Amino acid sequence: MKHFTSANDSADPLVLARQTIALKNQKQNFEHLGRSKTLGLVFFNPSLRTRMSTTKAAYDLGLNVLVLNVNGDAWNIEFEDGTVMDGSSQEHVKDAIKVMTGYCDIIGVRTFAELKNREDDYTEPVLNAFLEYSEVPVISLESATLHPLQSLADITTILETDISNPKIAVSWAPHPKALPQAVTNSFLQWIKFIEAEVVVAHPKGYELHEEFTGGFELTNDQSYALDSADFVYVKNWSSYSKYGQRPPVSQNWTITSEKMAATNSGSFMHCLPIRRNVVAEDQVIDNSLIYKQAKNRETAAKTVLKNILEDIN
Ligand code: CP
Numbered sequence: 001m002k003h004f005t006s007a008n009d010s011a012d013p014l015v016l017a018r019q020t021i022a023l024k025n026q027k028q029n030f031e032h033l034g035r036s037k038t039l040g041l042v043f044f045n046p047s048l049r050t051r052m053s054t055t056k057a058a059y060d061l062g063l064n065v066l067v068l069n070v071n072g073d074a075w076n077i078e079f080e081d082g083t084v085m086d087g088s089s090q091e092h093v094k095d096a097i098k099v100m101t102g103y104c105d106i107i108g109v110r111t112f113a114e115l116k117n118r119e120d121d122y123t124e125p126v127l128n129a130f131l132e133y134s135e136v137p138v139i140s141l142e143s144a145t146l147h148p149l150q151s152l153a154d155i156t157t158i159l160e161t162d163i164s165n166p167k168i169a170v171s172w173a174p175h176p177k178a179l180p181q182a183v184t185n186s187f188l189q190w191i192k193f194i195e196a197e198v199v200v201a202h203p204k205g206y207e208l209h210e211e212f213t214g215g216f217e218l219t220n221d222q223s224y225a226l227d228s229a230d231f232v233y234v235k236n237w238s239s240y241s242k243y244g245q246r247p248p249v250s251q252n253w254t255i256t257s258e259k260m261a262a263t264n265s266g267s268f269m270h271c272l273p274i275r276r277n278v279v280a281e282d283q284v285i286d287n288s289l290i291y292k293q294a295k296n297r298e299t300a301a302k303t304v305l306k307n308i309l310e311d312i313n
Contacts (some may be wrong), residue, residue: 001310003138004138004141004149004308005139005148006140006146006186006189007130007151007186007190007243013137013152013155013167013193014155014193014194016153016303018128020152020156020296020299020302020303021156021159023302024296026273028069030060030061032062032063034062035062036059036105037063037074037105037309038064038065038103039058039063039106039108040067040107041067041107042070042100043109043141044071044126045071045111045112045302049272050297053089053301054108055132057065057084057299057301057305058305061309063309066076066103066124074087074096075090075091075183076091077089077093079125079126079129081094088116097129097133100134101133101135101136105136105312106137106138106312107138108137108138108140108141109128109130109141109143110141110144110211111144112126112144113181114144115180115243115244116244116254118240118244121144121180121243123142123143124143124145126144127140135188137312139308141214144180145182146179146182146186146189148184149304150186150187151187151189151191151269152304153293153294153297153300154190154233154293155191156193156296156300159194161267164195165195165197166197166231167198167228167230167264168197168229168230168231168261169199169201169226169266170187170188170198170199170200170216170234170235171202171232171233171253172202172234172253173234173254173255173279173280174236174249174252174253175279176278177233177277178239178245178246179226181208181238183235184208184212184237184284185208186231190205193298198216199216199217199225200213200216200218200297201218201219201220201221201222201226203222203251203253203304205239206237206247207240207241208240223255226259226260226263227263229264230263230264230267231265231269231289232255232263232268234270234279234280251276254277254280254281254285254293257281257283257284260284267289268280268284268287268289270293271292272274274290291306
């Protein structure tokens with residue numbers, strides 16, 4: 001594996017999930033793989049799970065870790081080529097990446113969608129700048145359109161339950177702020193590799209790009225999606241067609257215990273962080289797979305880093 005920015009970077013995402021399950025149960029020590037090597041983690045946006053789980057995974061593999069929070073801790077970065085940099089930007093992205101990757105053997109980057117211009121976000125300018133200028137493997141720690149480490153942890157969590165051919169309801173849920181589509185896009189990209197019946201439910205106006213929803217059943221009826229579901233994967237996202245907006249929603253899409261009662265004793269899933277009693281009721285969240293998903297982030301990151309280290313060693 002050279003880079004890890006999407007399911008397409010893995011020869012077989014299902015094999016990667018099976019490797020993640022196997023690695024969890026393996027007592028073998030892999031610290032020699034990362035010895036004298038450095039992982040750089042560059043954050044343009046906040047993080048709890050990605051930061052901690054990837055750092056822990058790196059330490060387990062013997063890697064040193066350098067973390068840079070770009071906003072506040074670094075110079076203001078210019079992304080446009082050919083700009084006369086006489087304004088507030090102090091360093092060009094090309095120079096920053098070439099310097100940072102000079103200190104690292106692998107580099108991870110988190111860069112969220114800005115939700116101002118769809119074309120800008122969906123062409124992934126920051127992630128692609130890392131791919132262009134980095135001379136070392138690049139890992140996405142969540143980009144404008146995808147969150148592959150989360151998705152690998154999510155499908156691993158589903159596979160671990162050993163439910164064959166499950167029904168998976170993917171449901172939009174309310175949120176007070178406009179959020180990117182990355183987590184849901186990515187989950188749909190990865191879930192294609194599992195034998196499952198997938199139904200995607202969202203209010204009108206919240207249709208996702210067909211690159212991700214193609215082949216799945218789509219509905220505006222949340223109760224239809226949840227009926228007999230084995231897993232209820234919940235996330236908020238803003239509109240793709242009216243990009244970054246939050247079209248009004250008349251019905252209540254919060255996941256309640258009453259709604260979960262219509263599932264097949266289904267498991268609630270969410271990537272976290274979650275707004276309690278907005279996205280889902282406390283009782284739903286407290287009886288869910290969320291902590292297993294978060295824990296699996298550690299082994300998912302370890303699996304990806306291990307694959308990359310085995311290739312570069
Ligand atoms: N799910 C996830 O990526 O969490 P963080 O934003 O806290 O890293």
